[in-house]
Amino acid sequence: MAKDNDPRLLRGAAVRQRILDEAAQYIASQSSIGKLVSISIGEVAEVAVYVRNQARVAHQLKLPFDQEFWGSDVTQEECKARLQEMNDDPSILGVILQRPVPDHINLRSLQSAIHPLKDVEGMNPASIGNIIYNDVALAPCTAAAAVELIRETGLNMEGLEVVMVGHSEIVGKPVAMMLMAEGATVTVCHHMTRSVAMHSRRADVVVVAVGKAHLLGPDMIKPGAVVIDIGINQTPDGILGDVDTEAVKEVAGWITPVPGGVGPVTVAILMRNATIAHQRQIASGWLT
């Protein structure tokens, strides 16, 4: 296991703390602020970890927080009706809907049912369109976390060669758009890509969000590259990322560990997004 003070490990702690300090200051400056509601549908291990950490951090920040667990037998109509109630509930600041959801639930329809001004993850199609226009202030949390961690290296993003492995709507595609907004040259790989290694070997930065333990090995990156590991894989050896950290660490210039890398920053970004949603609700005349 990498030693704690290994300089090649790009840990999330410092970035996380900076973002949380800012959010805490904003919350303390408000006479009142609504609650963040986190919805899970069914039982998914990595969702439980995420929601537990959301609750812990919201408590630290004195941000009102509620978690709702809906059974995996809940119907689409029940979900939409509940979300509509939340849109109209002035005590609720924002709503995040955890993924995945059971197969019978139409996730995109539910994302659209969350009012854009309460969409603290920026996944409503009306919200995520903003990042096409380089308005990345409120973006999907993990994608924003990956960008913050690349920025932490101090590398100039303009012209940076980035390979994004994975093209999900919540991570891969937003990461690509957000890094393009910073001036990077981005290649996006997926399971139809003929050779991921052909692309990743020439990249200054490789971001992996696939969900396959140790998909990225030391032969797939160039010496000194930045490796951002977003994968979370439950294995008999515990939680592993998508990168073979111990082996890749010997070649990379920076690598985010799992745990201790992207995850903690994701939680912090969610809190920051909640404060941005609050500011937008005031600007829209929803709140005084």
Ligand SMILES: NC(=O)C1=CN([C@@H]2O[C@H](COP(=O)(O)OP(=O)(O)OC[C@H]3O[C@@H](n4cnc5c(N)ncnc54)[C@H](OP(=O)(O)O)[C@@H]3O)[C@@H](O)[C@H]2O)C=CC1
């Ligand atoms: N730390 C955090 O905050 C978060 C972590 N995660 C983790 O990130 C991982 C990815 O999640 P998510 O973004 O939702 O992605 P999805 O699980 O929705 O999809 C996986 C992506 O990987 C691509 N892919 C699959 N196999 C390969 C391959 N062999 N080579 C290249 N690409 C491949 C898929 O392409 P295709 O669609 O063509 O099959 C797809 O784009 C998961 O482990 C998840 O748990 C997710 C969210 C937040």
Ligand SMILES: Nc1nc(=O)c2c([nH]1)NC[C@@H]1CN(c3ccc(C(=O)N[C@@H](CCC(=O)O)C(=O)O)cc3)C=[N+]21
């Ligand atoms: N709509 C939606 N958005 C998401 O961003 C989303 C989601 N659904 N579904 C589940 C995945 C997973 N995810 C994690 C975020 C942080 C940690 C996290 O805090 N990890 C810490 C601590 C781990 C621990 O406490 O053991 C770490 O990596 O150090 C984990 C997992 C977000 N996800």
